Amino acid sequence: MTLSEEDYIKAIYHLSKDDKGNVSTNAIAAQMDSKASSVTDMMKKLAEKDVVHYKKYQGARLTDKGKSYAAKIIRKHRLWEFFLVEKLNFSWDEVHEIAEELEHIKSEKLIEKLDAFLDFPRTDPHGDPIPDKHGNITKVEKILLSSAKNNEKGIVIGVKDSSSDFLRYLDKLGISLGKEITILHKEPFDNSVMINLDGEKTSISALTANNIYLKIN
Amino acid sequence: MTLSEEDYIKAIYHLSKDDKGNVSTNAIAAQMDSKASSVTDMMKKLAEKDVVHYKKYQGARLTDKGKSYAAKIIRKHRLWEFFLVEKLNFSWDEVHEIAEELEHIKSEKLIEKLDAFLDFPRTDPHGDPIPDKHGNITKVEKILLSSAKNNEKGIVIGVKDSSSDFLRYLDKLGISLGKEITILHKEPFDNSVMINLDGEKTSISALTANNIYLKIN
DNA sequence: CAAGATTTTTAGAAATGTCTAAAAAATTAT
DNA sequence: ATAATTTTTTAGACATTTCTAAAAATCTTG
Ligand SMILES: [Mn+2]
Ligand SMILES: [Mn+2]
Ligand SMILES: [Mn+2]
Ligand SMILES: [Mn+2]
Numbered sequence: 001m002t003l004s005e006e007d008y009i010k011a012i013y014h015l016s017k018d019d020k021g022n023v024s025t026n027a028i029a030a031q032m033d034s035k036a037s038s039v040t041d042m043m044k045k046l047a048e049k050d051v052v053h054y055k056k057y058q059g060a061r062l063t064d065k066g067k068s069y070a071a072k073i074i075r076k077h078r079l080w081e082f083f084l085v086e087k088l089n090f091s092w093d094e095v096h097e098i099a100e101e102l103e104h105i106k107s108e109k110l111i112e113k114l115d116a117f118l119d120f121p122r123t124d125p126h127g128d129p130i131p132d133k134h135g136n137i138t139k140v141e142k143i144l145l146s147s148a149k150n151n152e153k154g155i156v157i158g159v160k161d162s163s164s165d166f167l168r169y170l171d172k173l174g175i176s177l178g179k180e181i182t183i184l185h186k187e188p189f190d191n192s193v194m195i196n197l198d199g200e201k202t203s204i205s206a207l208t209a210n211n212i213y214l215k216i217n
Numbered sequence: 218m219t220l221s222e223e224d225y226i227k228a229i230y231h232l233s234k235d236d237k238g239n240v241s242t243n244a245i246a247a248q249m250d251s252k253a254s255s256v257t258d259m260m261k262k263l264a265e266k267d268v269v270h271y272k273k274y275q276g277a278r279l280t281d282k283g284k285s286y287a288a289k290i291i292r293k294h295r296l297w298e299f300f301l302v303e304k305l306n307f308s309w310d311e312v313h314e315i316a317e318e319l320e321h322i323k324s325e326k327l328i329e330k331l332d333a334f335l336d337f338p339r340t341d342p343h344g345d346p347i348p349d350k351h352g353n354i355t356k357v358e359k360i361l362l363s364s365a366k367n368n369e370k371g372i373v374i375g376v377k378d379s380s381s382d383f384l385r386y387l388d389k390l391g392i393s394l395g396k397e398i399t400i401l402h403k404e405p406f407d408n409s410v411m412i413n414l415d416g417e418k419t420s421i422s423a424l425t426a427n428n429i430y431l432k433i434n
Numbered sequence: 435c436a437a438g439a440t441t442t443t444t445a446g447a448a449a450t451g452t453c454t455a456a457a458a459a460a461t462t463a464t
Numbered sequence: 465a466t467a468a469t470t471t472t473t474t475a476g477a478c479a480t481t482t483c484t485a486a487a488a489a490t491c492t493t494g
Binding site (some may be wrong): 243254256257258273276 | 471
């Protein structure tokens with residue numbers, strides 16, 4: 001599989017995460033920052049290789065083979081991100097881009113040895129689960145901060161948006177994985193959320209609250 | 218610079234190591250396992266980018282820019298090899314192929330952090346020097362085992378051939394970097410060399426002796 | 435349901451990197 | 465110094481990946 005094919009497979013995987021149906025040509029083009037016509041070409045090729053189901057005008061979805069392949073790329077991506085943060089002291093907003101390249105390195109043995117060296121981490125620096133070597137992903141119960149109720153208390157276990165900009169903003173707010181947050185009040189006017197973080201009252205915008213995952217209890 | 222361009226730059230660098238002159242089109246093709254016509258095409262492109270001096274029918278050599286670029290790729294290659302052996306417990310015959318991919322990962326910051334994580338190693342697992350971040354390479358005095366004289370004693374500090382086959386053969390002989398070898402006798406008939414290794418007499422073929430570097434004294 | 439709008443595909447082209455076969459230049463040998 | 469040989473370049477082709485523009489299909493809406 002070429003680098004380009006792998007990136008398309010990953011894009012379809014991420015677009016399929018939420019809803020089960022087919023992913024539209026335009027949605028893939030947007031995700032890949034390419035054009036619909038390029039997607040059509042690629043879908044024909046990936047269908048030929050049996051990694052996607054594709055019918056004209058009906059979008060695409062991954063086959064079992066495609067899903068397994070996607071999980072392997074994501075496993076590599078997240079293990080490398082973990083390595084960059086834990087061993088090389090990168091911050092969580094710097095690693096995505098580099099992992100985007102490292103995820104395409106081909107050796108199976110490399111990734112198993114890396115996994116062992118890192119002591120078999122379960123989640124990446126953004127709280128996302130690392131698939132095991134068979135492609136199985138452990139789902140963790142989590143809710144968006146924006147949907148937590150008053151007086152609920154939770155631990156930050158992930159982010160929905162893992163762009164550099166958002167992650168650096170969280171750094172500035174003092175929010176990182178593992179922090180305890182208590183919901184004090186939800187403001188109906190602008191859907192902002194007043195929280196208790198490290199014993200201090202802080203107001204979080206609706207957009208921010210909608211991109212932080214909490215584990216409740 | 219593309220992956221392909223980087224591999225050509227590296228090939229010219231390695232071919233230029235010994236003699237200073239221009240490298241022939243055919244020599245590059247042989248090194249790259251490609252065809253002379255492909256090399257001609259690529260040399261035109263690399264000359265356009267000012268990394269090689271190239272004149273029709275006269276071969277190519279790296280410009281200063283090209284040399285500096287080559288040193289950077291080789292730095293990455295050798296740091297990754299060191300990482301694979303020292304941190305991930307690969308054996309020295311397994312790492313070249315993987316480093317061949319890793320050397321193309323683009324982040325400058327990554328390689329500086331990797332260097333620090335590895336505690337600034339000076340040589341790779343095959344005894345080859347790791348260029349510093351400015352591309353400077355420290356030359357180490359060394360001779361081929363085949364050119365050592367009777368009764369000379371030396372430390373194995375490198376190999377000329379670092380193919381898997383040769384390295385695995387050295388493993389079998391019990392020869393690794395750091396081992397002390399004493400030359401007992403050179404057999405004129407087949408140029409084989411009788412050595413003392415770990416207190417035992419061993420005979421080394423001319424070919425083998427011609428691919429092991431020693432530091433004398 | 436019939437425009438009208440949107441999405442998707444096709445057609446055609448460009449850039450990259452590679453190859454084979456043939457031509458041209460350089461080198462070696464007679 | 466010619467001829468034979470080897471090296472190198474050119475010409476033309478193919479596979480990938482991508483794009484723009486235009487056509488076709490599907491969806492939306494009055
Ligand atoms: Mn990628
Ligand atoms: Mn991540
Ligand atoms: Mn390479
Ligand atoms: Mn090496």
